[in-house]
Amino acid sequence: MATKATELSSKNYYHGRIFDVVQRKLVTPDGMTVTRDVVEHGDAVAFIALLPDENRAPLIQLGYEYRAGVDDMRWSLPAGLVNAGEDRPTAAIREAQEEGGLQFGTAKELFAMSSSEGFTSEEVSIVLLTDYQGEVEKHFDQDEFVTTKLVPLKEAIQMQHEGIIKSAPGVAALIWAELHYAELAELVK
Structure with missing residues (x-):
């Protein structure tokens, strides 16, 4: 079984000095399509x-x-x-x-x-x-x-x-x- 999501799209909403805020549309390992906001740090x-x-x-x-x-x-x-x-x-x-x-x-x-x-x-x-x-x-x-x-x-x-x-x-x-x-x-x- 897959453990990672498949990314359908990604948009960077904020780029800062030590982190970014990205919104991702994903297909999760269990098949759900979801949108998630992620702080990349x-x-x-x-x-x-x-x-x-x-x-x-x-x-x-x-x-x-x-x-x-x-x-x-x-x-x-x-x-x-x-x-x-x-x-x-x-x-x-x-x-x-x-x-x-x-x-x-x-x-x-x-x-x-x-x-x-x-x-x-x-x-x-x-x-x-x-x-x-x-x-x-x-x-x-x-x-x-x-x-x-x-x-x-x-x-x-x-x-x-x-x-x-x-x-x-x-x-x-x-x-x-x-x-x-x-x-x-x-x-x-």
């Missing part, structure tokens, strides 16, 4: 930037920034877009340097997720950054500013439980981290 990464505190317990970096979609400041894991020709682990290492001012030597893609697949093409990969190598200079894009702080991993998990961290990638990554806490703690000893 490049793939992204969110990452658990893992480093030790003075007691060799796991710390992670959180970011606090204005998010236009909800018109509010939000805490979450640092994240960013994957550049053309870049793999997801490399994108996470780059974003940790640019937005967090932290250098890591190892990046491992844990899982990928889509949070609104009914209308957007975006897939977000959750990446674990380890082998902390020190601080570097931050390099923000001209239209962004992220306040970052290092927090104990257990505190970040609690922030997710309390609804302070609400982004789908942040929630999913912190649930994963809670399930793998002992393993993560061993990585910073």
Whole structure:
């Protein structure tokens, strides 16, 4: 059985800096003809930037920034877009340097997720950054500013439980981290 639709027509209604809005007329795998509006957005990464505190317990970096979609400041894991020709682990290492001012030597893609697949093409990969190598200079894009702080991993998990961290990638990554806490703690000893 086919898993992809057959596209009958496509019209681009909006072309923006980081996404397009396209209306598609499709024949779905089950034979229905439908019209769907889709936000075409490049793939992204969110990452658990893992480093030790003075007691060799796991710390992670959180970011606090204005998010236009909800018109509010939000805490979450640092994240960013994957550049053309870049793999997801490399994108996470780059974003940790640019937005967090932290250098890591190892990046491992844990899982990928889509949070609104009914209308957007975006897939977000959750990446674990380890082998902390020190601080570097931050390099923000001209239209962004992220306040970052290092927090104990257990505190970040609690922030997710309390609804302070609400982004789908942040929630999913912190649930994963809670399930793998002992393993993560061993990585910073």
